[in-house]
Structures are given as structure tokens and as C-alpha cells.
Amino acid sequence: MEAEDALIQEVPAEEAVAETAPTNGNTPIEPDLASGNFIKVSAKGNVKAVAGKIAHSAREGEVPAALCIGPECINVAIKAIAIARTYLQQDTIDLSFQPAFRDADRSKKSLALYIAKGKARAPISTVDDVEMPIGSQSKPQVVAGALAARIREEKSVCLTAIGIDAVSNAVLAIGNARLYLEQDRKDIRALPSFVQVHKNGRDLNAVRFALVVENI
Known part of the structure; x- marks a missing residue:
């Protein structure tokens, strides 16, 4: 798995912009789970x-x-x-x-x-303006800053992750990006699917997160 993770590149340094999440808002802490569902x-x-x-x-x-x-x-x-x-x-x-x-x-x-x-809607195009590979060593808050920036630019973005830690980092990045986008009155939701990524002559199983942007 580490070998597979090594094939995923992190967000380029020039795109790695960490942001500060708002101290107030509905997103940082979970909504009410009192319903027990x-x-x-x-x-x-x-x-x-x-x-x-x-x-x-x-x-x-x-x-x-x-x-x-x-x-x-x-x-x-x-x-x-x-x-x-x-x-x-x-x-x-x-x-x-x-x-x-x-x-x-x-x-x-x-x-x-x-x-x-x-x-169910028509399949989302697999051709995105920006595809962001996430690795096991990616920093979720940094990735989230780059992700939020692309969404503000109204670009279509997807995340691709190989391995347990990379998938976890992608989800954490999406959670942080939701916080960063509150001030823009935008929110995102993710649709995960399985894909194969061809790297260095090998086909590797990956999880792809297609993102849908909503105005709030």
C-alpha cells in the first residue's frame, strides 16, 4: 500500500494555501444526532x-x-x-x-x-478542470485551501486517492474546504466511486471523489 501511496503526488507547493476556518458556523461541529439515525x-x-x-x-x-x-x-x-x-x-x-x-x-x-x-442524474463528466491527487502524506488543511481556491474560481474539481490514509486525507480535506467556503456562501458534497489510475506502468485501484458545489 505504501508503494501505491508513493505514486500519488501531493498538491504543488505553489497551490498549497492553508486557510483559517471561521470560528462560528454550522459546519465545524456535527449537526444534531439526537434523532439516533x-x-x-x-x-x-x-x-x-x-x-x-x-x-x-x-x-x-x-x-x-x-x-x-x-x-x-x-x-x-x-x-x-x-x-x-x-x-x-x-x-x-x-x-x-x-x-x-x-x-x-x-x-x-x-x-x-x-x-x-x-x-440519479446523467453521469458526471470524468474530464475535470482540475484533478487533485491525494497521498498518504498530504496535509488535509493545505489540500482544502487549494480545493477551496479552485472552487472560488468556478472550476470543476475532483479528488483521487489510493490507500486508506489517502482516502482519509481526502475526506478531511473536503470537510475543511466546507469550512473555508462558508464565507463565500458555498458548500460542497462528494460522490465517491472506484476508478483505476495508471501510474508507472501499473493500474492501481483508487477512489475518486466527484464534487458538487452548492450555494447556501
Whole structure:
């Protein structure tokens, strides 16, 4: 896995701009979970079982939030959402998620992934203005600064990650970018899918995060 991570380049230094998140706002800490509609994702959880629960919930009503602590849990949850999206294709339902930090200390990898369902749309073009590869050593807040800057430029952006730590870093970057974009009255949601990335003569499995920008 480390060899695969090494093939992913980080955001160029000239694009690496860290930002300061607003001290107030709805995004830094998770929204209310008092309804009890959530699932706790285990680091050793069965990905397909979690995906099945998410897909079943989407067909029946509201999709539960996924609570994650640590890179392994985040990775399981993201893969489960990606698989659930394939399960729901025949139902013309699609899923996206928004990460919210469960602690004011955003360096802690404790997240709630809020999953939303909607009608399946035409496939999003795989040709993006900016594709940002994320590696195991990428700094989420720095990546988030570059991501927010591209969104302000109204460019289409996607993230690509190979490996557990890279996937976790991508999700943390999206969570931080949501904070940075609050002042612009914009928000983002992500649609994860599996892709193959060709690097150095090898085809590697990766997770691609297509991003949808919303005005708030």
C-alpha cells in the first residue's frame, strides 16, 4: 500500500494555501444526532454489509449518518457509500455525502458523514478542470485551501486517492474546504466511486471523489 501511496503526488507547493476556518458556523461541529439515525462504522467492518444497510435505508427513507473515528473507519465508510451507489443504480437513486467534524479540534479524525439521496442524474463528466491527487502524506488543511481556491474560481474539481490514509486525507480535506467556503456562501458534497489510475506502468485501484458545489 505504501508503494501505491508513493505514486500519488501531493498538491504543488505553489497551490498549497492553508486557510483559517471561521470560528462560528454550522459546519465545524456535527449537526444534531439526537434523532439516533446513524450507524457507527468499525475499522474492521464488512464493507458490503455497511453498503447494503445504506442502500436499504435509501430505498426505505432517510439515510443514516456514518460515524467514523480514524482512517480505517473513514475508508470503510467511503467504500461502502461507493458500493451503495452501485446497488441503487437500478432504483434511479444516487448518494452523496458531506463530512462534518465531531470535535472542535479538526486534527482529530472523528467525523460524521451525512449521506443524502437524490435522483440519479446523467453521469458526471470524468474530464475535470482540475484533478487533485491525494497521498498518504498530504496535509488535509493545505489540500482544502487549494480545493477551496479552485472552487472560488468556478472550476470543476475532483479528488483521487489510493490507500486508506489517502482516502482519509481526502475526506478531511473536503470537510475543511466546507469550512473555508462558508464565507463565500458555498458548500460542497462528494460522490465517491472506484476508478483505476495508471501510474508507472501499473493500474492501481483508487477512489475518486466527484464534487458538487452548492450555494447556501
